[in-house]
Amino acid sequence: MILLSRADWAADTELPRRGYRIGPLRRTEVFVHHTVIVDADATRNEWETLAEVKFRMRRLQRIRPDLGSDVPYNMVAFCMSDGDLALCEGRGLGRTGAHKRHHNRSALGIAFHGNFESEAAPTNIDINLADLATWLRNLRNVRGFVNLGNSRPGNKQVWGHRDAKSARTVCPGKKLYDRLALIRFIDEEDETAMDKSTWKVVQRALQNQAPPLYAGKVVDGKPGKNTNTAVRAFEKRMNLQPRGVAGTFGDPAAAIWPATRELLFVSAVRGRHVT
Ligand SMILES: [Zn+2]
Numbered sequence: 001m002i003l004l005s006r007a008d009w010a011a012d013t014e015l016p017r018r019g020y021r022i023g024p025l026r027r028t029e030v031f032v033h034h035t036v037i038v039d040a041d042a043t044r045n046e047w048e049t050l051a052e053v054k055f056r057m058r059r060l061q062r063i064r065p066d067l068g069s070d071v072p073y074n075m076v077a078f079c080m081s082d083g084d085l086a087l088c089e090g091r092g093l094g095r096t097g098a099h100k101r102h103h104n105r106s107a108l109g110i111a112f113h114g115n116f117e118s119e120a121a122p123t124n125i126d127i128n129l130a131d132l133a134t135w136l137r138n139l140r141n142v143r144g145f146v147n148l149g150n151s152r153p154g155n156k157q158v159w160g161h162r163d164a165k166s167a168r169t170v171c172p173g174k175k176l177y178d179r180l181a182l183i184r185f186i187d188e189e190d191e192t193a194m195d196k197s198t199w200k201v202v203q204r205a206l207q208n209q210a211p212p213l214y215a216g217k218v219v220d221g222k223p224g225k226n227t228n229t230a231v232r233a234f235e236k237r238m239n240l241q242p243r244g245v246a247g248t249f250g251d252p253a254a255a256i257w258p259a260t261r262e263l264l265f266v267s268a269v270r271g272r273h274v275t
Helices: 050-062 125-141 196-207 225-237 258-274
Strands: 002-004 029-034 075-079 085-089 107-112
Touching (some): 050 085
Antiparallel strands (some): 075 085
16 A cells, blocks of 8 residues: 655645644544546546646645635545555544534545546455555554544444435445445454343353452343443453443443453353352
């Protein structure tokens, strides 16, 4: 993958830098768009040279003066004809975008340059999307965007523009939208949501710990305050990282770090044998 900063594509520094500074912790979602601008040759969603990419970025800087003469997206992706992905800094990772109302703070807006509704998908689109996922994974796991993707549709880890409430658009175009599930960047352990019966087993296992640590009485199969307290106490006792109940209390999609769960079950069984 090729990364191009604003300096790399020679952004016009006479134009004002738009958006407000925003920290990585506040980014909870990824929004995917397409720009609807196509290449002039036969492969309309594939870009041949980096010179072309840079030229297109400078055009994007001026394309929406109503939004303030800057690239409205945080990043812009170009599927290159050789199969590479060129990812260009738009407003950048540290600034708010102007790509979707009510989501310009919480979301990183990433636009693919092309029209994925009316034109054919690039030959290597699946590889391009996997490359983007690798880059996003690094943001989440290494570069401090620890909440990125916590807000996501049920079946995917990124939003398409048209998934947004009240969006009247086909953006990012059917040929891209249908493949968005390929962008997977959240580690499986964060994804392992538990159902009600598993939560019941977890709560019983917490109650079976000796010496006791469970703060609550009711085994209801729903993650709550007492379960959260008990899981944290268990993690502390076992010298584990605090990676307990994730998400909102009572949220059935909450999960416990699998290593915690494993150790919890094992030690609960051992405890029962002793007593
Ligand atoms: Zn869009």
